[in-house]
Amino acid sequence: MLASSGAKLLGKLQCGSTSAAQLERKGTVSYQALYRVWRPQTFSTVVGQDAITQTLKNAVVSGQTSHAYLFTGPRGTGKTSVAKILAKALNCLHLVDGEPDNTCAICTAINNGSQPDVIEIDAASNNGVDEIREIRDKAKYAPTEARVKVYIIDEVHMLSTGAFNALLKTLEEPPAHVVFILATTEPNKIPATIISRTQRFDFxxxxxxxxxxxxxxxxxxKSITYDDKALAVIARAADGGMRDALSILDQVLSFGDNHVTEQNARDVTGSVTTADLGGYLKAVHGGDVAAGLATIDRILSAGRDAARLIEDLISYARDLLVYQAAPKLVDAADMALLDDGFAALATALPASWLYQVVDLLNGTQQQLRATNQPDLYLQVATVRLAELANQPVVQTQTPTATADNAEVAQLKxxxxxxxxxxxxxAERPAAAAPTSAGTAVRRAPRQRQASGKPKVNTAAIYPILQHATRDDLNALQDVWPDVLNRLSDIKHSMMNVSEPVAASKEGVIVSFDNDFYIERVLGDATLLQEMRDGLKAMTGRDEKVVLVEKAQWPRVRQNFIKEVGFTRTPKDTPAAEPQAIEATPAADKAPTSTPDQPAPAAPATTDDGVVKELTNLFGSENVDVKND
Structure with missing residues (x-):
């Protein structure tokens, strides 16, 4: 009897285990998400990455695979899936045209995650030097079952600097039986030395x-019915990621009882209908603030996300702008979502106002990240959009661009x-040249003495020239660009036509191409002070700045040379050349002689002294000696 009872109990246990196994196979106990069930297993089943999959498949067929790959791109675009497919293709026992068969022992083990020669590592949790050193040490050993040992390092940008350095040598000279596949969403964080040692594929x-x-x-x-617009809503919410799209579809299927409708998709994603978006923009552009605020309140009361609402409004405004410029460029999937009044609204709303809508909503989107009351910012944005519609539309620009345009206009x-x-x-007639016999014929043919021009300030120039040296001028010319660079852009452009021509401890003389600039500079006390401050910063002295027109500067020099001989006393003249700079015009002082006594010859040192004095004053390269 005991044996009979034990047999019955064993039969019940066996029946129970069988039922559990059957339930598990039917999916009532353990459910796998769609993105796991529908993960691509061959190159041909990868969606949207045809160029990459074809390149890798051809490399496998021809045997020209690389020792290291770098897969980059947004999340959910197939980087890790392609890495596993490549690992299977490199080791498949029955490869067909570069595609793994997924039936051999190697492919089955890789799919199950039990293949010891295909190692998948999450760099986010294994980002230290020790983990990478362990990989480097184990990579030296030959694979146990497969032909090639494959290391798949996901989120590789999370590795530390030391870990990257530890990986670098192995990537540069890896064993022949090892292939590294690196995957990341942020390639900008990966050192260039790592990228240069891999074949990079951008998903x-x-x-x-x-x-x-x-x-x-x-x-x-799955024999599930659906609405076309529902799939369009899911695709837009996925933002280019297939994994996100499958996750949203999973939610919609659970929400809608095995039927995918547009309303269910919008409820899950938080999206707003294009009819609501179009009605909102139309009301705000028409100045109906109450209707706009009512639309915002109704959408948020329905549980829609404020950030998602702003994204939808920006996308809708973008679609309107694109449709206005080139209707054929609007994506077919986006057109499927648009309401019947979209075309009419695109005609009614001006593009200039839509630009302002995008700018204002983008700023509001930034503000929402730091607040717990997004409805307040949406209400403020609604009022501002209505005010913009009632104001003359101006092209929105950044403060920098506006300032630059103002400067350009001023310069023009x-x-x-x-x-x-x-x-x-140019049209002003030249002044009549004097014809007196005593006038020197070498005088400039035209000397303009307009009443409005600033007069040459010889009282300020001569003291500077009295002590000017070539060394002081060279030192000033060296720092002059630095002095100008300290000025603002407009003042710097005005001073670009200036050039220092003389310098001493008494001050500096600056020439300008035109007297117009001299008037502008003399009338700008701020500019003069900035120039003095710049000179003081560069030279260490509080320099006096004297301005002179470039055309007048040679005459000023000549007058100084002539007059300095009468003003200097013998004690000012160098001892070695007592008569060096004494100059007497020939018309005023003619050499006297008698028949018995020849005219006294000019001292031999006179011409040489004048030349030396001029050379010291203006530099040898600016002095040209000609014998009459």
Whole structure:
């Protein structure tokens, strides 16, 4: 009897275990998410990355695979899936045209995660030097079952600097039986030395059309009905990531009882209908603030996310702008979501106002990240948008661009003023040259003495020239660009036509191409002070600045040379050359002689002394000696 009871109990246990196994196979006990069930297992089933998969498949067929790969791109675009497919293709026992068969022992083990020669590592939790050193040490050993040992390092940008350095040598000279596949969403954080030792493949965002097509295939396989607009809503919310799209579809299926509708998709994603978006923009542009605020309140009361609402508004405004410029460029998936009044609204709303809508909503989007009351910012944005519609539309620019445009406009006005000044000077008749016999014939043919021009301040220039040296001028010319660089852009452009021509401890003399600039500089006390401050910073002295017109400067020098001989006393003259700089005009002092006594010859040192004095004053390269 005991044996009979034990047999019955054993039968019940066996029956119970069988039922549990059957339930597990039916999926009632353990459910796998769609992105796991529909993960691609061959290159041909990867969606939206045809160029990458074809390149890798051809490399496998031809045997020209690399020792290291770098897969970069947004999340959910297939980086890790392609890495596993490549690992299977490198080791598959029955490879067919570069595709793994997924039936051999190697492929099955890789799919199950039990293949010891294909190691997948999460760099986010294994980012230290010790972990990478362990990989480097184990990589030296040959694979136990597969042909090639494959290391898949996901989120590789999370490795520390020391870990990257430990990995570098292995990537540079790896064993022949090892292949590294690095995957990351942030390639900018990976050292260039690592990138240069890999073959890089950039995974692009998957288009909405490709996502919709793949979702339709999945729903058809599961015999689930759906609305076309529902798939468009899911594809837009996924933002180019297939994994996100499959996760959203999972939620919609659970929410909608095995039927995918547009309303269910919007409820899950928090999206707003295009009819609501169009009605909101139309009301705000028409100045109906109450209707706009009511729309915002109704959408948020329905549980929609404020940040998502702003994203939808920006996308809708973008679609309007694109449709206005080139209707054919609007994506077909986006067109499927648009309401019947979209075309009419695109005609009614001006592009200039839509630009302002995008700018203002973008700023509001930044503000929402730091607040717990997003509805307040949305209400303020609604009022501001209505005010913009009632104001004259101006092109929105950044403060920097506005300042630059203002400076450009000011410079253009100055240029036009200068051009008018030059034209007036060109048309002005030349002053009649004096014809007296005592006038030197070598005088400049035209000397302008307009009443409006600033007069040459010889009282300030001569003391500077009295002690000017070439060394002081060279030192000033060396620091002059630095002095100008301290000025603002407009003042710097005005001073670009200036040039220092003389310098001493008494001050500096600066020449300008035109007297117009001298008037502008003399009338700008701030500019003069900035110049003095710059000179003091560069030279250590509080320099006096004297301005002179470039055309007048040679005459000023000549007058100084002539007059300095009369003003200097013998004690000012160097002892070795007592008569060196004494100059007497020939018309005033003619050499006297008698028949018995020849005229006294000029001292031999006179000409040489004058030349030496001029050379010391203006530099040898600026002095040209000619014998009459």
């Amino acid at each position: 692009r965002r998957i288009t909405s059309a490709d996502i919709e097509g793949h979702l339709a295939e999945i729903l058809a396989d 006005a100055q240029l036009a003023q200068l051009q008018a000044q030059v034209n007036g000077l």
